[in-house]
Amino acid sequence: MANSLNIIVYSGTVDKLIPVGVLTQTAANMEMRVRLFVTGWALLAFKKDGYKDFNRMPNEFSDLVPALMEGMAKTKTPSWYEMVKTAKEMGDVKIHACSLMTGVMGLKKEDLDPIVDDIVGAASFMQEVQGEQVIFI
Amino acid sequence: MANSLNIIVYSGTVDKLIPVGVLTQTAANMEMRVRLFVTGWALLAFKKDGYKDFNRMPNEFSDLVPALMEGMAKTKTPSWYEMVKTAKEMGDVKIHACSLMTGVMGLKKEDLDPIVDDIVGAASFMQEVQGEQVIFI
Amino acid sequence: MANSLNIIVYSGTVDKLIPVGVLTQTAANMEMRVRLFVTGWALLAFKKDGYKDFNRMPNEFSDLVPALMEGMAKTKTPSWYEMVKTAKEMGDVKIHACSLMTGVMGLKKEDLDPIVDDIVGAASFMQEVQGEQVIFI
Numbered sequence: 147m148a149n150s151l152n153i154i155v156y157s158g159t160v161d162k163l164i165p166v167g168v169l170t171q172t173a174a175n176m177e178m179r180v181r182l183f184v185t186g187w188a189l190l191a192f193k194k195d196g197y198k199d200f201n202r203m204p205n206e207f208s209d210l211v212p213a214l215m216e217g218m219a220k221t222k223t224p225s226w227y228e229m230v231k232t233a234k235e236m237g238d239v240k241i242h243a244c245s246l247m248t249g250v251m252g253l254k255k256e257d258l259d260p261i262v263d264d265i266v267g268a269a270s271f272m273q274e275v276q277g278e279q280v281i282f283i
Numbered sequence: 284m285a286n287s288l289n290i291i292v293y294s295g296t297v298d299k300l301i302p303v304g305v306l307t308q309t310a311a312n313m314e315m316r317v318r319l320f321v322t323g324w325a326l327l328a329f330k331k332d333g334y335k336d337f338n339r340m341p342n343e344f345s346d347l348v349p350a351l352m353e354g355m356a357k358t359k360t361p362s363w364y365e366m367v368k369t370a371k372e373m374g375d376v377k378i379h380a381c382s383l384m385t386g387v388m389g390l391k392k393e394d395l396d397p398i399v400d401d402i403v404g405a406a407s408f409m410q411e412v413q414g415e416q417v418i419f420i
Numbered sequence: 421m422a423n424s425l426n427i428i429v430y431s432g433t434v435d436k437l438i439p440v441g442v443l444t445q446t447a448a449n450m451e452m453r454v455r456l457f458v459t460g461w462a463l464l465a466f467k468k469d470g471y472k473d474f475n476r477m478p479n480e481f482s483d484l485v486p487a488l489m490e491g492m493a494k495t496k497t498p499s500w501y502e503m504v505k506t507a508k509e510m511g512d513v514k515i516h517a518c519s520l521m522t523g524v525m526g527l528k529k530e531d532l533d534p535i536v537d538d539i540v541g542a543a544s545f546m547q548e549v550q551g552e553q554v555i556f557i
Binding site for chain 3: 342
C-alpha cells in the first residue's frame with residue numbers, strides 16, 4: 147500500500163466501519179498518509195454526533211451482532227470512531243466528505259462531525275490519491 | 284490511481300452503482316482509462332434495459348431510499364446508467380461482462396445492455412489491469 | 421495488479437466469497453503471489469468445516485439464490501472453498517486470519533479451517549503488502 151492508504155467509505159453499516167477504523171489507525175501507526183473519502187450511507191455515521199446513535203447492521207448477520215458487541219467489549223476493542231479519532235491525533239489523516247452526496251442529503255459542513263476536515267468533490271479526491279492505493283469499503 | 288481506474292462491479296444494489304457511475308465519469312473527465320468488470324448480482328443491472336427496472340436497494344437502508352431518490356432528483360444528479368453512458372461517449376471507457384457469471388446466469392452478449400463491450404474471463408481482465416489500481420464495489 | 425493480489429476478505433455472505441475464489445484461483449494460475457486477510461463476518465466461513473454449513477446470502481437477492489446455485493451446478497463451477505484450496509495447492513497463496521477479530525470472536529488457530537495459515541495483526545498484513553494492490557471484498 148505504498149506510503150499511503152486511501153479509503154472510499156461508502157457502505158455505512160457499523161460492522162464495515164470497524165475495518166475503516168482498524169486500517170486507519172494501523173496505517174497512522176506505520177506513519178502512512180491516510181485519506182478517507184466519506185460518501186453514500188456512511189455519511190450518516192459522520193454527521194455531528196452521528197457515531198453515538200448510528201448503529202445499523204447488516205440484516206444477514208443481525209443474530210450475531212450481540213455476540214460481536216460483547217466480544218468487542220470483552221477485548222476492550224475501541225469503537226471505529228475512537229480509532230479514527232486517535233489516528234487523526236497521531237498522524238497525517240484527513241477525512242473528506244463527498245460534495246455530491248452531502249448535496250443530495252442536504253448536509254452542510256456544520257452538520258458533520260468535527261473529525262471531518264472538509265467537503266470535496268470526487269475529482270479532487272482522485273487527484274489527491276493519483277497513483278496510490280485505494281480501497282472501497 | 285495512476286492513469287487508470289479499474290472497477291470490479293459486483294454488489295448490484297442500485298446504491299452501490301451510484302459510486303460506480305460517479306467514479307467512472309470523474310475518471311473519464313480526467314482522461315484516465317477506465318475498465319469495468321461486471322460480475323455477480325451487478326450483471327442484472329447491465330442486462331438489456333436492465334437499468335430501467337432494476338432497483339434493488341440494501342434492506343438496512345430501505346427507510347432512507349425515498350429521501351435519497353428525492354435528493355438526487357432535486358440536485359439533478361444523473362442516474363448511474365447515464366453517468367456511465369456519458370463517460371463512454373467522452374473517454375476511454377470499456378465495460379466487460381464476466382464470462383463465468385454470464386454463463387452461470389445463462390446470459391449471452393445479446394441479453395446485455397449495448398453499453399457492455401464484451402464478455403471476457405477474469406484472467407483477461409487481470410492481465411489487462413496488471414500493476415494498476417483495482418477497486419471492488 | 422503487479423505480480424501480487426491481496427484481498428481483505430470481510431463481508432462474509434457466500435455470494436461475495438465466490439469472487440474471492442475466482443480471483444484467487446485466477447491469480448495463482450497467472451503465477452501471482454496471493455495473500456488473503458480474512459476478518460469480520462468472513463471469519464465464520466473459514467472456521468473448521470465452516471464452508472460446509474455456512475450459507476448466508478444477502479437478503480436483497482434471496483429470491484435469486486436458488487437460480488444462482490442451480491446455474492453454478494449446471495456449469496460445474498466449483499465452490500469458493502474448492503477454488504481457494506486448489507489455488508493454495510498450485511501457487512504461492514497464503515491465508516491470514518485477523519488477530520483482532522479472531523480475538524473478538526473467541527476463535528483460536530485450532531478453531532479455523534486448515535486452509536488458514538496463521539493468525540496475524542493488521543500491521544503485519546499491511547507491512548507484507550506494502551506498495552501492492554489490495555482489494556476489499
